[in-house]
Amino acid sequence: MYSVTDPVTGVLVEEVANSTDAEVRDAVGRVHGGYAAWRRRDVRERAAIVARAGELFAERADELARIMTLEMGKRVSEGLGEVGIVADIFRYYAEHGPALVADEPIEIKGGQAVISKGPIGALLGIMPWNFPCYQVARFVAPNLVLGNTILLKHASICPRSAAAIEEILSAAGVPRDVYVNTFASSRQIPAILADPRIAGVSLTGSERAGIAVAAEAGKNLKRTVLELGGSDPLIILDTADLDETVNATATARMRNCGQSCNAPKRIIVLAGLYDEYADRLARRVTEYFVPGDPADPATKLPPLASMAAADEVAAQVAKAVEQGATLRAGGNRITPGAYLEATVLTDVTPDMDAYAEEIFGPVAIVFRADDEDDAIRLANDTPFGLGASVWGTNEERNRRVADRIDAGMVYLNRAGGSQADLPFGGIKRSGLGRELGPAGIEEFMNRKSIRLG
Structure with a gap:
């Protein structure tokens, strides 16, 4: 079950049922189906929607901070600070994303070529509870601009944050089949990663969770970003x-x-x-x-x-x-x-x-x-x-x-x-890949070589 338990008192506030297997399969089908139209939209249109999302996060900062306080005990001032960074991330990719995904001409022996930068498909995001909005933003914002679609599984103690994020993105103009929230359980993750309609996965979480997801992703040849623990x-x-x-x-x-x-x-x-x-x-x-x-x-x-x-x-x-x-x-x-x-x-x-x-x-x-x-x-x-x-x-x-x-x-x-503009990520057992900054839009990018002439 997804549930909200007030960490101040230990009292259970709300329970939300897990998505059924059929609902998870339907969610995968939706983001896969939404990919074709979303990738064809002009990058400036996608960036404009992402910019609007940043504005809406800022407008709903008080509400989001209160949700985080109830779900995981974050101080209200820190919750407001988190939403401020979220708005910055959406603004950064809205402003810089089109240039970051523009074609890159290169000189080659005997002619010329272009590196065409495009999306790879529907992605699964598995998010933690410690920064319920920020962690989602740094995965979602660059990939929406790039043209990928997203199936999002949030932490089991953050159902209200998950629902609020989906509402904000929808209100900003993100089509309903481009960003889909699922209340999937950990048990259902292997089936999602085995589905050929999912092209990659990003997880922020514990080392143990990262090992489990990386094993499934590797077995199914899925591109992977892992931001794990640190000391x-x-x-x-x-x-x-x-x-x-x-x-x-x-x-x-x-x-x-x-x-x-x-x-x-x-x-x-x-x-x-x-x-x-x-x-x-x-x-x-x-x-x-x-x-x-x-x-x-x-x-x-x-x-x-x-x-x-x-x-x-x-x-x-x-x-x-x-x-x-x-x-x-x-x-x-x-x-x-x-x-x-x-x-x-x-x-x-x-x-x-x-x-x-x-x-x-x-x-x-x-x-x-x-x-x-x-x-x-x-x-x-x-x-x-x-x-x-x-x-x-x-x-x-x-x-x-x-x-x-x-x-x-x-x-x-x-x-x-x-x-927003500084790449984030680690080495050794702290994970794979980078988020934020120019590097953050490249992890799930198809850098296609086109030989001219």
């Missing part, structure tokens, strides 16, 4: 203002209650700053990030998305302490609701589970590095490779360190984040 390092080389650095890095870690794939989960501090930084960070998260109602603007730390999520993160913290980690702050599960105190762990070593796993909640792990080389070693000692950040006062040094980090994205003197 992003944040390296602090030096600072001109330690309090400012503590505040900025704490905020980056606790944003969205720590439920962001590219949040800085491992904070690596050079030895000279380590003790003072760890002490101030523990005080900061204890005093400032106090759990509260996400609908209250004064709240700094909302609940996690579900009771199960809160229980899982609390268990990871308890396991780390049991294995020898030091609990510097927080760690307590708070009920009723899906709350966990903002937490700081230190003294985590490679033999502990917390060293290599992703902790998807308000938990920061702080590591001591002997020097720059040791910091880079710690940063790269992870199976993940989504993002990273380097903090310091010397720009040349920051860049030198950034170049040695194994990740798909590195930020200097800021942590994580996302913007």
Whole structure:
């Protein structure tokens, strides 16, 4: 079942029945049938519809933020910020998409050729709950401009977000057979991917889900984009203002209650700053990030998305302490609701589970590095490779360190984040492919070579 359970209280608000197998087959048929007409529409017409969608998302920001607060506990202010990024993404592809899909002439030996950039067909999108609108936007906006059609399966705790997104796109002028929401279950995904009418799949989610979908997609030769987990390092080389650095890095870690794939989960501090930084960070998260109602603007730390999520993160913290980690702050599960105190762990070593796993909640792990080389070693000692950040006062040094980090994205003197014109994605077990920016429209593109003459 798809369901809405208020994470503040743990009370079930609504249940939505899964789509039947027949309904899923009909949805696949619809997006396949809608592809022929949609791909033939002038790209400027498709871009105009995408531009209108961005306007409608902005107009309905308050409503969407309230839905996210109810479904997964997001603070209202963060929900409004998310919808702002969504509107930016639709505007970016509406404005730049036609140029990004224009024919590309190339010189070849003995003549000329053109790279014709076009769509590939109907796509399946499998979306997560942590950013219910943003994750959909970065998959949908470029592919609508390109000319692909979309079957969208949202997270099981986000049926209201899923329905609202479909309503907005329809109101913007997206034909009913070009974007179709399905309340399919995970059990039905293999059949969708085996269907020859589906040309590709994009998934944002857990490593386990990514492995399962990639196996099915590979078996059926479907083009795939995967944005999976991360355990992003944040390296602090030096600072001109330690309090400012503590505040900025704490905020980056606790944003969205720590439920962001590219949040800085491992904070690596050079030895000279380590003790003072760890002490101030523990005080900061204890005093400032106090759990509260996400609908209250004064709240700094909302609940996690579900009771199960809160229980899982609390268990990871308890396991780390049991294995020898030091609990510097927080760690307590708070009920009723899906709350966990903002937490700081230190003294985590490679033999502990917390060293290599992703902790998807308000938990920061702080590591001591002997020097720059040791910091880079710690940063790269992870199976993940989504993002990273380097903090310091010397720009040349920051860049030198950034170049040695194994990740798909590195930020200097800021942590994580996302913007419409900057490609997003990782390496290693953090996934395959890129979204956003010019690269985001190319993943499900047919770059057709046409030899002239």
